[in-house]
Amino acid sequence: MGIVDSHCHFHLLANHEAPDAAVAAAREGGVSYFLNVAVDVESRDELLAFSDRHPSVFTCLGVHPSGTGTDPSEDELVRLAADERFVAVGETGLDYITDSGDLTWQRERFRRHIRAARRLDKPIIVHSRGAPEDTVRILQEEGAETVGGVIHCFVEDLATAEACLAMGFYLSLSGILTFRKAASLRETAAAVPLDRLLIETDAPYLAPVPHRGHENHPAWVTHVAECLAEVKGIDYQEVTDATSRNFFNLFTGATP
Numbered sequence: 001m002g003i004v005d006s007h008c009h010f011h012l013l014a015n016h017e018a019p020d021a022a023v024a025a026a027r028e029g030g031v032s033y034f035l036n037v038a039v040d041v042e043s044r045d046e047l048l049a050f051s052d053r054h055p056s057v058f059t060c061l062g063v064h065p066s067g068t069g070t071d072p073s074e075d076e077l078v079r080l081a082a083d084e085r086f087v088a089v090g091e092t093g094l095d096y097i098t099d100s101g102d103l104t105w106q107r108e109r110f111r112r113h114i115r116a117a118r119r120l121d122k123p124i125i126v127h128s129r130g131a132p133e134d135t136v137r138i139l140q141e142e143g144a145e146t147v148g149g150v151i152h153c154f155v156e157d158l159a160t161a162e163a164c165l166a167m168g169f170y171l172s173l174s175g176i177l178t179f180r181k182a183a184s185l186r187e188t189a190a191a192v193p194l195d196r197l198l199i200e201t202d203a204p205y206l207a208p209v210p211h212r213g214h215e216n217h218p219a220w221v222t223h224v225a226e227c228l229a230e231v232k233g234i235d236y237q238e239v240t241d242a243t244s245r246n247f248f249n250l251f252t253g254a255t256p
């Protein structure tokens with residue numbers, strides 16, 4: 001089936017001419033599928049055109065919790081994300097590190113995305129930084145378990161992981177797993193069942209060891225897979241098979 005980068009941003013790569021080349025390079029490196037994640041609704045047409053051009057690149061639609069562009073209403077989100085080529089709603093969520101002060105607006109934006117996802121019956125891609133309690137509480141209050149989804153770039157503790165798993169969510173591990181200081185995340189990852197894990201780059205952010213300090217590329221999701229194999233004490237192939245299977249189980253709108 002091939003390796004899947006479950007979360008990346010081809011259109012945020014520094015070289016704006018490069019997304020097509022980045023797909024080709026990653027596929028040569030053994031990465032077969034990608035989820036090109038929206039951070040705003042302004043790029044809607046660009047994301048769809050890119051996926052039309054690259055059948056291996058799936059896409060989704062939403063407004064990043066810290067996004068400063070258009071902030072669509074729930075009805076507007078439903079209308080914009082209804083296209084069947086959008087396999088999920090997101091990324092959405094809470095980011096209490098990037099933004100501060102009264103973040104009621106962020107929580108309202110997150111709730112609108114969950115409600116839209118439920119109306120569309122599509123899974124949710126959740127970004128959560130510095131806000132584990134509120135993320136879990138809002139997902140629970142809004143009944144997010146009826147559609148499920150993934151907590152992308154998961155970095156929280158085992159209790160938070162278990163609360164998300166209990167709602168049927170998957171957890172996606174990024175290059176942070178490979179960082180020297182991430183010992184507690186590796187412990188958490190070891191405890192989460194393999195059939196609930198995804199892997200991602202979040203490119204152009206969060207380049208894994210040994211590429212730290214550079215712009216990240218989807219090709220480097222292989223380093224996350226290698227690290228996860230070590231953490232779990234299993235074969236690399238077992239990790240890539242399971243995480244790819246999990247991806248297609250979650251995003252039923254994506255077909256390999």
Ligand SMILES: [Zn+2]
Nearest residue numbers: 091127152153
């Ligand atoms: Zn994110």
Ligand SMILES: [Zn+2]
Nearest residue numbers: 007037091202
């Ligand atoms: Zn992202």
